[in-house]
Amino acid sequence: MNYIKLRWQIYQNELKQLIASIGQLFTFVTLMLYLALPIMIFMPLVWLSIIADIQTSQQDRVLYQWSYFILLFCLIRIQRKAILASKFQHFLASYSQSTAIKAVTTCLISLVAGNLLILAPMLLSFYIPNWQVFWQQLHFPLFAMLTWLIAYAAIIHTRIPWLSLVLMPVGLLFLSSHLVITAPWLNVIVLFVMGLEILFQPLAKIKPFSLSTKHYWQVRLVALISSPANAIIRIFILVVLVSLLAYVQQQMSQVAEAYLQVMFCWLLALLLGSFQFDNEAFYQQYELFLASLLSSSTIRYITDIFPIILLAVLVAVVLQVKLGFYAFCLVLLPIGTLMTVITTSKYQRNFFIVPSIFFIVLAMLV
């Protein structure tokens, strides 16, 4: 077996373990979004057509382009340890292997890990027929280069490139009415900023403020900050779902029917309630440490579910104020979320059954 084959096997094995560890989320996604799944998978490819169109407005470009970047970053980041074979780095380092082979192997595995999200822009760039069109569509090859850079940033650094991935699009959205930048220049600027951020990591130079850990909730906050992947994925899905609904409602110029609102709350309650899986994993991992604490487990449980319910209330307010949902959603979503949280603790993988029955009955009554 050669080096590349070994790295490939390690990648496959690590990926299997990763999928098993987020199995509940997968079960949830496949169960709840069975019909929408193919659409969701190919949605980024639809975004590509909007990104490729030079006529796309600056605001839309920022939205779609950065949604694509964040999705790609998350996809690569969650596979980072598998791509780099981090667990076996000392074992692999004990063999004399050329740096070039190592780099090529990492590159090939990253391509597989990023698959369509990296390959599609690259292939579409090659499809450009001549230089004249190439110059006219320069923004797109630049975009393809950016996807490579993002994949590289997701692998090479442990820190998230907040500046180019989060702060920059927010700034551009706020300034979009005052500052008009053409698509190629926009991508040149992003390429420049991202390149600088990867090279110099300016935010890493800011001394991190040390969070106090006197109380249990502060310990949980530090835990969340240290491994935010699961929370980010759920919040990302949440934002995509709400954005999709907002888009559909805007296109159809009408607010969803009451029963559809209930069904949407059902979907969101299951998604929000599934945050409890992370809490349960925490309880399991640190079972003995938690048992040694003086605080009661009930108080800790309430402390842990409070942010989930708070998030449900916030989402419900957004649904009611921004998307015109009925007032009953303000109560329905938090209750549904609480129900999901409790059933997650009690029934684990079968967490969705009781809340689903509740919401289906409610939808029939409305």
Added chain:
Amino acid sequence: MLNLINVTKLYQQKVVLNDMSFNFKQQRYCIVGPNGSGKTTLLMLAAGIEKPDSGAVLYDDVAVYLDEIKKDIGVSSDRIVLPQFLTGKQLLEFHCSQHQCPYPHEYIEKLNFNVQLTTLVSALSLGNLKKISLLLAISHHPSYLLLDEPTTGLDKQSRLWLLDFLSEYSGQLIVTSHEECFVNNSDFHQLNIVELAEK
């Protein structure tokens, strides 16, 4: 004093401790026994961290699970997985806040742990993990100290300090160890867990 009354503990349907009863009347005990005989499990039960499947664990006739007793217990064991995402300093701050005790500057100094305070628990070496575990056990000056293999992995200086500290410790001390310093120490009452189980 610690008192085990008809304690039975199962792990995945396998009996680890079977109907064990023992009243720990002496001040210092060293529990010995072959690997896998249930020494660490006994400490976990004594610390109130794990619950027996049947029987009771009492300190001065009070159940170990009550806060009034729990705050008086200090426990160190490799089986207790410490939060990997915290630094040693953050972990100690949390512990001191929970037990409302002063930050253990002196113990940190004696165990030569100052440099490691800002290191994440996940990045600590085995010896340093043992140190932070010991610091958590002794920081709040408990009346009952339960230590699982306390000297394993410690450097010479820290090991000497710990043995000195334990020799002056005034509460009830129960250690599990195979080390000469405990096994052949007349201050410690030797207790073979296999014989204890057969009583």
